Amino acid sequence: MIAIIDYDAGNLKSVEKALIRLGEEAVVSRERETILEADKVILPGVGSFGDAMGKLREFGLDKVIYEVVEKGTPFLGICLGLQLLFERSDEAPGVKGLGILKGEILRIPAYEGLKIPHMGWNSLELKNSGHLFEGLPQNPYVYFVHSYYLKADEEDIVKASTWYSTEIHASVEKDNVFACQFHPEKSSDTGLQILKNFAEIPKEGC
Helix, strand or coil, rough: EEEEEEECCCHHCCCCCCCCCCCCCEEEECCCCHHHHEEEEEECCCCCCCHHHHHHHHHHHHHHHHHHHHHCCCEEEEEHHHHHCEECCCCCCCCCCCCCCCEEEEEECCCCCCEEEEEEEEEEECCCCHHHHCCCCCCCEEEEEECCCEECCCCCHHECCCECEEEEEEEEEEEEEEEEECCCCHHHHHHHHHHHHHHHCCHCCC
């Protein structure tokens, strides 16, 4: 069973529908026991960094996420869910992120001819042998919607990057923690393959 964390911020139903399409059992929940008993956990997200961290703390889900990661359950952050895993964001100065991974979330810089937010399809440059991208070509196209981007401190955890005004760390993996800035649930067959790869990661294989 895959638990999708419900913290009043996100594309919960589209993630759930994508998993069901793959034949996976999925449940949307904010109940501690349900999340901790899941085989995999997904933190989706659409919204602002500060509001989302406030909701996670209000519902006690920050502590649950730490427990999930500590016990080795495969964990996937999507879009805002990726950003929340890091230490801070330009979007909410003074608000601490979960700090599970090291790095910061920066505002996409202005660049002539490019609109912000970044909305649309971009190709990825795959690197460092990411589990999520097994069975995909070197430059798969995925769908982005964001105004802020990740700059990770640890280059070796970056498994995919893209360029939009600047280099964007588009996907990271470290131990049992996985994350994508793009939306796999909106990325057609490529995105379904990414979600399938995550669903098939064994706990002991992280």
